[in-house]
Every structure is written in structure tokens, then in C-alpha cells.
Amino acid sequence: MSAAAASLPDFMGCTIEKYYKLIEVLGSGSFGVVYKAIDTREEAGSPARHRAVKIIQKAGRTPKELGVIRREVALHSVVSDHPNIITIHDALDDDDYFYIILDFCPGGDLFYHVTEEAYMNNDELLRGAFVSLVDAVQYCHDHKIAHRDLKPENVLASKDGSKVFLADFGLATVKRMIDEHGSGTALYMAPECHGKLSGDKPYCTRSADIWALGVILVNMMTGRNPWEKASMKDEFFAQFMNDPDYLYDTFALSRGVCNILAGIFALNPLQRTSLCELREAVMNLDTFFRSDTETDESSTTAASGESTVGVPLSPGLSPDNSLSSDEEDEDESPLATPEGSISGQPKNIGMVDWKVGSTAELLMARHRLEEQFGAGFY
Ligand SMILES: Nc1ncnc2c1ncn2[C@@H]1O[C@H](COP(=O)(O)OP(=O)(O)OP(=O)(O)O)[C@@H](O)[C@H]1O
Numbered sequence: 346m347s348a349a350a351a352s353l354p355d356f357m358g359c360t361i362e363k364y365y366k367l368i369e370v371l372g373s374g375s376f377g378v379v380y381k382a383i384d385t386r387e388e389a390g391s392p393a394r395h396r397a398v399k400i401i402q403k404a405g406r407t408p409k410e411l412g413v414i415r416r417e418v419a420l421h422s423v424v425s426d427h428p429n430i431i432t433i434h435d436a437l438d439d440d441d442y443f444y445i446i447l448d449f450c451p452g453g454d455l456f457y458h459v460t461e462e463a464y465m466n467n468d469e470l471l472r473g474a475f476v477s478l479v480d481a482v483q484y485c486h487d488h489k490i491a492h493r494d495l496k497p498e499n500v501l502a503s504k505d506g507s508k509v510f511l512a513d514f515g516l517a518t519v520k521r522m523i524d525e526h527g528s529g530t531a532l533y534m535a536p537e538c539h540g541k542l543s544g545d546k547p548y549c550t551r552s553a554d555i556w557a558l559g560v561i562l563v564n565m566m567t568g569r570n571p572w573e574k575a576s577m578k579d580e581f582f583a584q585f586m587n588d589p590d591y592l593y594d595t596f597a598l599s600r601g602v603c604n605i606l607a608g609i610f611a612l613n614p615l616q617r618t619s620l621c622e623l624r625e626a627v628m629n630l631d632t633f634f635r636s637d638t639e640t641d642e643s644s645t646t647a648a649s650g651e652s653t654v655g656v657p658l659s660p661g662l663s664p665d666n667s668l669s670s671d672e673e674d675e676d677e678s679p680l681a682t683p684e685g686s687i688s689g690q691p692k693n694i695g696m697v698d699w700k701v702g703s704t705a706e707l708l709m710a711r712h713r714l715e716e717q718f719g720a721g722f723y
Pocket of ligand 1: 397453
């Protein structure tokens with residue numbers, strides 16, 4: 346049981362905002378507990394009948410931390426109409442809790458499907474799911490939002506793993522460049538996010554998202570991690586840096602996908618494959634996996650079909666996935682305090698103030714300025 350789950354009362358059987366009856370605990374994370382709910386307005390059998398309700402306690406959080414939660418909901422709301430991003434239907438709060446009403450996703454998260462090896466040696470399932478994820482991230486970037494914590498645990502999936510839905514915008518930002526190092530989940534962080542390799546310089550949040558997609562692709566193809574941390578102190582990453590064939594030699598992957606990975610894992614973020622290029626390359630790829638012929642010709646570890654190469658998967662390693670991010674001090678986004686949202690009875694605090702209001706205006710203003718003066722002016 347997570348700390349959040351332990352400190353929250355049992356909401357089972359409660360009805361939130363007159364309509365959402367909580368019927369089952371789906372899981373808990375660092376900050377809240379997620380229930381399956383029935384929307385009592387919907388007929389039995391309607392796809393909209395089931396919802397997920399995430400409940401986050403306010404007690405013990407600073408105003409800044411509460412602002413981070415509101416920002417998460419606000420940024421998620423901006424992109425939640427994409428088919429591969431989990432939909433937020435409502436965001437409510439009362440004196441004590443936030444209640445975030447989401448699409449119910451019955452298939453668990455991508456981490457589960459990766460551990461079940463759902464995508465291994467299944468080119469079309471993998472291609473469809475991975476490209477959907479790329480599309481979701483592209484949609485975020487088109488709306489000036491970088492996710493910053495892309496990992497299989499933050500992607501929900503359909504039961505067969507063919508459909509994926511990006512979730513958990515807790516670290517998302519509208520900043521293109523950021524100088525906050527070490528924020529995210531180490532396994533998925535690009536070298537420049539750790540700071541050392543790039544001299545602690547500010548880095549591009551969207552390029553870092555692309556790197557994380559590369560690690561997720563390795564997870565989906567192999568059920569393993571390529572390294573624990575993209576740092577020269579990491580034995581596997583150091584091997585990758587010294588040998589361009591490291592991934593090809595380690596895993597039973599096709600030459601084609603290793604070339605794609607080489608573009609994603611470019612050390613220089615400016616040389617990293619763009620999302621458009623990545624999508625196109627994956628769509629045009631013959632196969633992700635090493636063919637028998639290719640395997641016969643190779644005398645590598647990968648050729649033996651060995652599944653203990655690379656780094657094993659380990660869930661939930663997000664030591665820096667913190668609510669107390671210093672980013673809030675300088676966040677340019679005026680999202681922190683939607684009027685009237687903190688006190689009083691549970692009510693709809695969200696979609697008008699947060700979605701159509703300041704966030705959207707800010708993003709649109711940025712978009713116009715970028716069109717006028719070019720990207721990167723801020
Ligand atoms: N929309 C949803 N539909 C179905 N299950 C969900 C949904 N959202 C979350 N869950 C389930 O609830 C669990 C907890 O989700 P939550 O977002 O609180 O935490 P997390 O992502 O595991 O952790 P953290 O917030 O610490 O990153 C998830 O692992 C998932 O199994």
C-alpha cells in the first residue's frame with residue numbers, strides 16, 4: 346500500500362459530485378488513490394458508464410504543492426481530447442481532497458504489458474501502440490507541453506495492448522528550456538537531464554521526451570532496459586557510448602530499428618531524431634526484430650536469444666517525481682490558483698477556469714509569438 350493509500354480514508358461506496366459512485370480500488374500512487382466508478386447518469390452497457398476517479402488529499406501539502414496538482418490537471422486538460430491521451434472528464438475539489446474524473450482504462454498500464462512481453466516479436470502490435478504513443482507526445486508538443494515523465498507506468502493500455510493512452514502529467518511543463526536537472530525517472534532521462542554530461546546547462550524538455558520514447562521502445566521490444574542511467578558511470582550506457590553496435594549486439598533487434606534508436610539516442614539533443622522523423626521511420630520499418638538469417642550471421646549475445654541481457658525492468662522508480670519541484674517559482678504558466686477552487690463543497694472547479702482560461706490563452710499567445718518570431722524566442 347502506498348503512503349497515499351494509507352493516509353486516505355476508505356471512499357468505497359461514496360458518490361462524488363452526485364453521479365460518480367466509487368465501486369473498486371484500482372490502485373494507488375505516490376499522491377493519490379484511484380477508484381473505478383460508475384457514472385450513474387449513464388445506461389448500463391454505455392462505454393461512458395465506467396470512470397476512474399483519482400482522489401488526492403490536500404492535508405499536509407503546501408500551497409505550492411497544491412498549485413502543482415492544479416497545474417497537472419490544467420496541462421492534462423489542454424491535451425486530453427487526443428485519442429491516445431487519457432481523457433479528463435472533470436476536476437472537482439472540496440476542503441480536503443481533489444477528485445479527478447478520468448476515462449476508465451481496463452487494460453492496466455504499459456509496464457504490465459511490457460512485463461507480459463506482449464509486444465515481443467509482434468511487429469504490428471508494437472508498431473501500432475508505439476506510433477500511437479509518438480502521436481500523443483507530438484500532440485502535447487504541438488500544444489507547447491512537454492510531458493517530462495514518459496515511462497511505461499505512465500501509459501495506460503487496452504486489454505490487448507493495442508491501444509495506449511498517455512497519463513500522469515505531474516511533471517509536465519510549458520517551458521521549452523529548463524535548468525532543473527534530475528527531475529523525472531532516471532531510467533528514462535536523457536543525459537542532459539542529469540546535468541553532468543552537458544555541464545548543467547538548461548536543456549530542451551521536448552528533446553528529452555524523445556529520448557524517453559527511445560527507452561520505452563527498447564522496453565516494449567525486449568522487456569529490458571538498455572541501461573539504468575544515461576551517465577558514463579553506468580556500465581551499460583558507457584558500453585553504448587563506446588560501441589555504436591551495443592544495442593544490436595545486446596538485443597535480438599533488427600538493424601533497422603537499431604538505426605532508429607541511434608537517432609533517438611543522439612547525445613546532442615539538436616541532432617536527435619524529431620517526432621515526425623521517428624513516426625515515419627517506425628511506419629516504414631520492415632521489422633523491429635532480428636530475423637533468423639540475421640541471427641545466424643551474428644555471433645553476439647543477442648543471437649542466443651538470451652533474455653537476461655541489458656538491465657531488468659523495475660517499476661515505479663521515480664525518486665525525483667516530486668511535487669515540490671522548484672520549477673513552480675518561475676513557471677511562466679499562470680495556472681496555479683483557479684478562482685474559488687479551494688474551499689467549499691465539492692464542485693466543478695475545472696474545465697472552464699483551467700482549460701479555456703489562462704492555460705489555453707497562454708499557449709495560444711506563445712504559438713502566435715513563435716509563428717511571428719520563430720521557435721525558441723522565450
Ligand atoms: N484511468 C485509469 N483507468 C484505470 N486504471 C487507472 C487509471 N488511472 C490510474 N489507474 C490505476 O491506478 C494506479 C494508480 O494510479 P496513479 O496515477 O495514482 O499512480 P501511479 O501513476 O502509479 O503513481 P504516481 O502518481 O506515483 O506516478 C495505476 O497504476 C493504475 O493501475
